[in-house]
Amino acid sequence: MNNSALHTQIESPGGVAGEPVLRDARDRRLLILQVATRLFLEEGYGAATTNALVTRVGGSKSTIYSHFGSKEKLFGAVVDHVLAQLKAATEGYDPPGGDLEDCLVDLGVKLQAIVLSDDHIALARMVIGEAHRFPEIGGIYHEHGPAMAQQGVVDFLLAHDAMPGSSLEDIRDAAEWFTGRLIHRAFIRALCGPGSDADPQEPGRIAQDAARTFVQRFTGPGRGVAA
Amino acid sequence: MNNSALHTQIESPGGVAGEPVLRDARDRRLLILQVATRLFLEEGYGAATTNALVTRVGGSKSTIYSHFGSKEKLFGAVVDHVLAQLKAATEGYDPPGGDLEDCLVDLGVKLQAIVLSDDHIALARMVIGEAHRFPEIGGIYHEHGPAMAQQGVVDFLLAHDAMPGSSLEDIRDAAEWFTGRLIHRAFIRALCGPGSDADPQEPGRIAQDAARTFVQRFTGPGRGVAA
DNA sequence: TATGTACCGTACCGTACGGTACGCTTGCGA
DNA sequence: TCGCAAGCGTACCGTACGGTACGGTACATA
Numbered sequence: 001m002n003n004s005a006l007h008t009q010i011e012s013p014g015g016v017a018g019e020p021v022l023r024d025a026r027d028r029r030l031l032i033l034q035v036a037t038r039l040f041l042e043e044g045y046g047a048a049t050t051n052a053l054v055t056r057v058g059g060s061k062s063t064i065y066s067h068f069g070s071k072e073k074l075f076g077a078v079v080d081h082v083l084a085q086l087k088a089a090t091e092g093y094d095p096p097g098g099d100l101e102d103c104l105v106d107l108g109v110k111l112q113a114i115v116l117s118d119d120h121i122a123l124a125r126m127v128i129g130e131a132h133r134f135p136e137i138g139g140i141y142h143e144h145g146p147a148m149a150q151q152g153v154v155d156f157l158l159a160h161d162a163m164p165g166s167s168l169e170d171i172r173d174a175a176e177w178f179t180g181r182l183i184h185r186a187f188i189r190a191l192c193g194p195g196s197d198a199d200p201q202e203p204g205r206i207a208q209d210a211a212r213t214f215v216q217r218f219t220g221p222g223r224g225v226a227a
Numbered sequence: 228m229n230n231s232a233l234h235t236q237i238e239s240p241g242g243v244a245g246e247p248v249l250r251d252a253r254d255r256r257l258l259i260l261q262v263a264t265r266l267f268l269e270e271g272y273g274a275a276t277t278n279a280l281v282t283r284v285g286g287s288k289s290t291i292y293s294h295f296g297s298k299e300k301l302f303g304a305v306v307d308h309v310l311a312q313l314k315a316a317t318e319g320y321d322p323p324g325g326d327l328e329d330c331l332v333d334l335g336v337k338l339q340a341i342v343l344s345d346d347h348i349a350l351a352r353m354v355i356g357e358a359h360r361f362p363e364i365g366g367i368y369h370e371h372g373p374a375m376a377q378q379g380v381v382d383f384l385l386a387h388d389a390m391p392g393s394s395l396e397d398i399r400d401a402a403e404w405f406t407g408r409l410i411h412r413a414f415i416r417a418l419c420g421p422g423s424d425a426d427p428q429e430p431g432r433i434a435q436d437a438a439r440t441f442v443q444r445f446t447g448p449g450r451g452v453a454a
Numbered sequence: 455t456a457t458g459t460a461c462c463g464t465a466c467c468g469t470a471c472g473g474t475a476c477g478c479t480t481g482c483g484a
Numbered sequence: 485t486c487g488c489a490a491g492c493g494t495a496c497c498g499t500a501c502g503g504t505a506c507g508g509t510a511c512a513t514a
Contacts, residue, residue: 028461044359046273050502060462061503071502128418129356132271138420146415173436180407188373188414191355193365209400217444255491277472287492288473298472455514462509470501479492484485 029067032057037078041122045075045130072134079137082123083144089114090152100162101215107156108182108207111149115183116203120145121190128191153179162219174218181210256294259284264305268349272302272357299361306364309350310371316341317379327389328442334383335409335434338376342410343430347372348417355418380406389446401445408437 035057039048050071054061068074093110095103114120124145131138153175157163163171186203189195262284266275277298281288295301320337322330341347350368358365380402384390390398413430416422 044356047360049500051500058462060464062463062505063461065503066460125355125358128352129271131352131418131420133274135420142416142419142422146412146419150412176412177404177408177440180409180411181404182407184407184411185373185377185403189369191358192369192373193358193362195369213404213444217440276470278470285492287494289475289493290491292473293490457512457514459512460510463507465505467504468502471499472497474497475495477493480490482487482489484487 028059028063032064032067033077033081036074037081040075040078040126041082041119044122045126075130075134076137079123079127079141082119083141086114086120086123087144087148090148095156095160100160100219101211103156103160104178104211104214105207107153108178108210109204111153111179112182112186112203112207115149116186116190125191150175150179166218174214177218178210178214181213182206255286255290259291259294260304260308263301264308267302267305267353268309268346272353302357302361303364306350306354306368309346310368313341313347313350314371314375322383322387327387327446328438330383330387331405331438331441332434334380335405335437336431338380338406339409339413339430339434342376343413343417352418377402377406393445401441404445405437405441408440409433 032053036048036053039053039056042048043052050061050064053064057064064074068077093107096106123141127134127138127141150172154168154171157171157175163174166174186206259280263275263280266280266283269275270279277288277291280291284291291301295304320334323333351372354361354365354368377399381395381398384398384402390401393401413433
């Protein structure tokens, strides 16, 4: 699962060439944030050293500490930054024409691509691993990540009037069925390690299964609470 | 979600009383392992200090290093230990009588209790957070945790002949639907932070929804692949 | 030309960590 | 009684980290 949709990295100065390239640039802060984001995502919070950041971004540690007051605050800014990128990747989603099942397949594939993207997995690992030291950041991630995705599915179902006559609670439950089926297994596996991505067709297969079964179960005749 | 089913802690010496209680005990190693387990689960890998372990377990750091060669190896032993406890908690599961739906509700409630237990959440956080540094341990956890749970549901469905005539692949897919619905949302939420456990009836409600919907969709007439 | 601001570079501080060395004590078995 | 394995306590080592200090530099504005 290799996804580069979220990469907006800028060339970092100070790498090979000793001469600073962006000297006195107004967006020094943004550059630091972007490089720090890549560093944190690659190394994790604990292993990402401020000295390593200085090496990558070029310049001086003092500048970094003048923009962000501490490593913890920088971490918070990085999480916000990645969440904003993830949100941007979801905006402007335009479901294709066709019947509900086709739309659900499309939505499912897109959702999987974002949730299972390298950047999101790295972010989730980091946030989960540090949830205990930074509970607030864990809450922010959950609110703007998983909870947002869940709400996105609910909105989709409402916009398509996929379950006419159903209560909002039923629609929420249906959305949980859908996302659980779509994501759960692959997400947990990805969080646990690189995993053997032996079958590149698996995401599509699961999206189709999720969509088909969803339509059969939650829409059309015979749905609703039995007994 | 407060679950103490996994706690088998032994009273640690050296806490208040200065006199060592288990001096020269043969099971010094086990005691260290148990205390280390609690320490790691409470503090996380990075924040769990070997000095803190010495303070809690009593005795000397040399002893710890003579039993386990390094902090990393101790970590591996702790993960194995917790996984063994989790496995022990699932063994001897005896589904109640009654129809399939009742059995599924019971299975669902038990599964939730284990997966969402404090110890398992703490373990999962730790493993996920360090999956990058210890990919092997991530694999071990996944194999003996999530994958095992998944297989347990498959075995349950097979033992109850819940989906007669279905292929093994269909049964696996059905088990993924069930576990995804059961666990996904609450598990992710728990991983992200303490969360507001406002509704203690939620697990039961979800287990019932999962069981009822599962029976409607995957068993009885009208199931199977459409079109 | 004077001044303020942002940044650079480097040296440094205090601390905390994982891990080791070493001499002492205790209790068991021959 | 002796030796030996296991454990104890403490001091210590090397290192790496987050964070700070400080003098110097470039540039924009007035």
